Amino acid sequence: MLDAVAAEWWKLRSVRSTHVIVSVAAGFAVFVVLLAVQQAHVWDGLDAAQRTRFLLRPLQELGGWVAQLCLGVLGVLAAASEYRTGMVRTSLVAVPSRSRFLAAKAVVVALTGLAVGEAVSIGCFLGARLAVGGRPFPDQRAPIAHDLPGFAVSGVAVAVFALLGLALGVLLRSAAGAIVAVVLLWHVVPLLVYHLPGPWNERLGSVMLSGLPTEIAGLSARQSIYGDLLSPPAAAAVLPAYALVPLAFAGLALARRDA
């Protein structure tokens, strides 16, 4: 199993798409911090009444949200590029056990997603705080240790998106199809759900993948298109299901299909 994981890691780091995707996510984190610097200047020009309504958190959360999409695409490419080139046959000749092949890919994609997700999500959180300095934004008054877990969960959601992408890549065998599916789950379906008649917009909005980190952190979703009906433990149970259920289907498909 370790051999297979090491081989998948070698595969992932030896193609340019991986470097491009990680660079885009990292670049976006830098962009978020730069925006925070600009927000600090805006803050300085506001009067006291305006300052009580001026929030920084939506900007801080943007980094993790974009990283979800980036790493979702990375997960898709980890599988679909093998189907596109036919290299999947070479892979399965080298590692004939389909379950070991998929598990090795999942380990590598998940760890990459987690590392990039945490770096981007926590980086945006801390970077934005640094950028605004001591300015008392109404949503930045809590100590760092209090807000950090929320952003750490957001980083986990990035890994979940990466695994979801991987599973869709295996199931659909087409990068274009799987990326469209990832984008749908990432933002299009939540937007549609938001416009459903109540109470369904709230109910379904509470189980949307991108909104789960907020619920796990126990925060209100009033400012967003998502719902917040789930308790933090319930939301924490739904989050990994978004990775594991599609992966289970991918494993079944892989085992039953001719390569």
Next chain:
Amino acid sequence: MIEVRELTKRYGGTVAVDALSFRVRPGTVTGFLGPNGAGKSTTMRVLLGLDAPSSGAALVNGGPYAALRRPMHEVGALLDAGAVHGGRRAFDHLGWLARSNGIGTRRVAEVLEQVGLAGVARKRVGGFSLGMRQRLGIAAALLGDPGVLMFDEPVNGLDPDGVRWVRRLMRALAAEGRTVLVSSHLMSEMELTADRLVVIGRGRLIADTSVRELADRFARGVLVRSPRPEDLAAVLVAAGGTVEPARSGTAEDAPSGTGEGAPSGTGEGAPNGTGEGAANGTGEGAPSGALSVTGLDAAEIGERAAAHGIPLYEVTPRSASLEEAYMELTAGSAEFGAVAS
């Protein structure tokens, strides 16, 4: 050792491989021949555990391939040289393969050297020619120093030097006692490389034989040309041979060994200007003084003719025309044959 037992593979309603059985023994190069669509690649995919058989078994070293834990140490395979990620460097492509089977990077450098790609190890595969990709695929098959090797159309896209290199490599691998299975749709190529032949058509076994047996089985006798064909025919019939007028100017009667290589394949009489040659221009069916003799070998024919003072212009044994044998064997089994005009 490769063993295929009563293997059947269906894709929906299409039968790709139909109750196929054969064995490939160590120490020989076995050519796996058949027209396009005959089921060669399917059989190889089943052997490598990529496709599941509908029924029957395909075994490598006595067991199913999928049960092997580090398969590259036992079996090396080249299926599709184009099946590589163009953005990856050659060294990285072999590197991850080696890593997946616990093989060190030193071995990667070795096989790159062996196939002549050491100079482009750090180049991206996307810029490789088909021939270079074939070499890369062969390098991958050799990584684990396996005892069983399978190559699907390994000379496709190679230049003459490359073809010769592959031929020598196959023979060398077999000489080391390895089991080598090489698929091809070109008999002329297998004739030069293989010891044994497994010929299939429409998924069924047509022949499982040695190259020599096949050649003998399709022996067409000896082509003889003489300025006195009637006299010669009488002498040879008296000696116990069977003589027929050979038709000139048609591809079937070209007394060529390989079908393509022999320059005499375009009509044997013409360059000599013996008179009969005129018939060549007008085409098929005209006797040209050429006789097809069976029941006597070239030496006997030569001696009889000399004893009777009959000049001979040409004596060509036609037993080596494997291309014809192959065409005859697979006639009617080509999946996508063009309609003959």
